[in-house]
Amino acid sequence: MSLSVVMLGDIVGRPGQRGVCQQAGALRERYNADLLIANAENAAGGSGLTPAIFHKLISYGVDGVTLGDHVYRQRDIVQLLETDSRIARPANLAESAAGKLFSRIVSSNGDAVYVITVLGRLSMNGPAADDPYACVDLLLDELTDAPVIVEIHAELTSEKQALGHYLDGRVAAVVGTHTHIPTADAKILPGGTAYITDLGMTGPYDSVLGRRKEAVIKFMTTSMPEQFGIAEGDIRVCGVHVSINGKGLADSIERVEAKADMSLPPFVGE
Ligand SMILES: [Fe+2]
Numbered sequence: 043m044s045l046s047v048v049m050l051g052d053i054v055g056r057p058g059q060r061g062v063c064q065q066a067g068a069l070r071e072r073y074n075a076d077l078l079i080a081n082a083e084n085a086a087g088g089s090g091l092t093p094a095i096f097h098k099l100i101s102y103g104v105d106g107v108t109l110g111d112h113v114y115r116q117r118d119i120v121q122l123l124e125t126d127s128r129i130a131r132p133a134n135l136a137e138s139a140a141g142k143l144f145s146r147i148v149s150s151n152g153d154a155v156y157v158i159t160v161l162g163r164l165s166m167n168g169p170a171a172d173d174p175y176a177c178v179d180l181l182l183d184e185l186t187d188a189p190v191i192v193e194i195h196a197e198l199t200s201e202k203q204a205l206g207h208y209l210d211g212r213v214a215a216v217v218g219t220h221t222h223i224p225t226a227d228a229k230i231l232p233g234g235t236a237y238i239t240d241l242g243m244t245g246p247y248d249s250v251l252g253r254r255k256e257a258v259i260k261f262m263t264t265s266m267p268e269q270f271g272i273a274e275g276d277i278r279v280c281g282v283h284v285s286i287n288g289k290g291l292a293d294s295i296e297r298v299e300a301k302a303d304m305s306l307p308p309f310v311g312e
């Protein structure tokens with residue numbers, strides 16, 4: 043068995059949704075992808091995800107969705123987190139936090155992957171997170187019948203690299219999200235696990251992390267609170283393509299980056 047998986051970084055607002063709408067089909071074709079998985083923690087106006095946007099992303103060709111520190115910003119996502127196998131909450135939150143600890147995403151051929159998202163503990167503003175290492179260890183004891191992808195949603199490059207090496211040889215891929223900046227270090231680690239520090243953002247790059255640059259600069263230069271709003275220009279879809287082999291490890295990883303065609307209508311076919 044081999045599985046071709048495209049993973050996309052944080053979808054930001056409607057520009058990010060627009061990028062997915064326009065590029066999902068082309069990416070699936072280019073990489074002969076069995077699965078397209080995207081982080082959507084910023085899809086709803088920059089913060090969280092609603093069930094309606096989740097279903098929209100699925101209709102654009104996304105097979106499974108991950109989240110991050112903004113997981114509960116849109117409260118009506120909770121039921122989906124508990125019932126739909128294509129989406130899960132970060133695993134290392136409080137035990138009583140709503141939602142499943144991992145997703146199981148199945149291709150049209152019936153091939154499955156498990157996806158676990160863990161939050162970093164260093165320099166994060168979101169909910170307090172438990173030990174991501176121990177958390178993944180426990181889950182891996184249980185998830186033995188399909189390849190596992192681990193997403194580390196964290197600020198610090200060091201924390202992401204350490205988890206990548208910790209899991210090397212035990213999971214198919216460790217990919218980072220949260221910083222919205224794609225990194226140039228996609229590689230196969232010595233034990234056969236694909237790794238990248240950050241997938242980057244799926245959203246407007248003429249911005250500060252997807253937010254209007256003028257508003258962020260004003261805040262940075264005056265210290266006065268500002269509504270940042272979502273930027274609009276230079277929409278790109280960023281992530282990686284990973285080939286998973288029959289051993290549940292990776293044969294290759296390469297960066298994916300596609301620009302939206304801003305001359306097309308915002309939502310093709312909607
Ligand atoms: Fe994000």
Ligand SMILES: [Fe+2]
Pocket residue numbers: 083110111112195219220
């Ligand atoms: Fe985040």
